[in-house]
Amino acid sequence: MALYFIPLATIVLFIVNQLTNSLCIQKEIPEEKQPKVFRTINVLITILLISSYIEVLFT
Template identity: 60%
Template sequence: MILIITVLFSLFYLFQINKMTFALCESREIPEEKQNKIYATVNVLITILMLSLYVEVFLKV
């Protein structure tokens, strides 16, 4: 049950981070060409963070 909650929280968190990244790109008027690289970098880093959290929770359960 804890693992399911962790995965749902991770998806919600990733969605919120993407919304904040979009707001950053809009407020800084970052060109479209660079936005794709920013999104990719942020999503990879957040995914690594979420995977490490998932592994930590899984090992403790």
């Protein structure tokens, strides 16, 4: 199961980071606030992916 989930999670994080970058450009978020935006979104997506993995693992 981890063989499929880890590469998929990496791809999801990469795509979410691209979308976050587009959001920062579109909304003209200042350069000094962008790292906080990226960090927050990455942490939330990582929590979501880990909880999804645990749910799939135990069901």
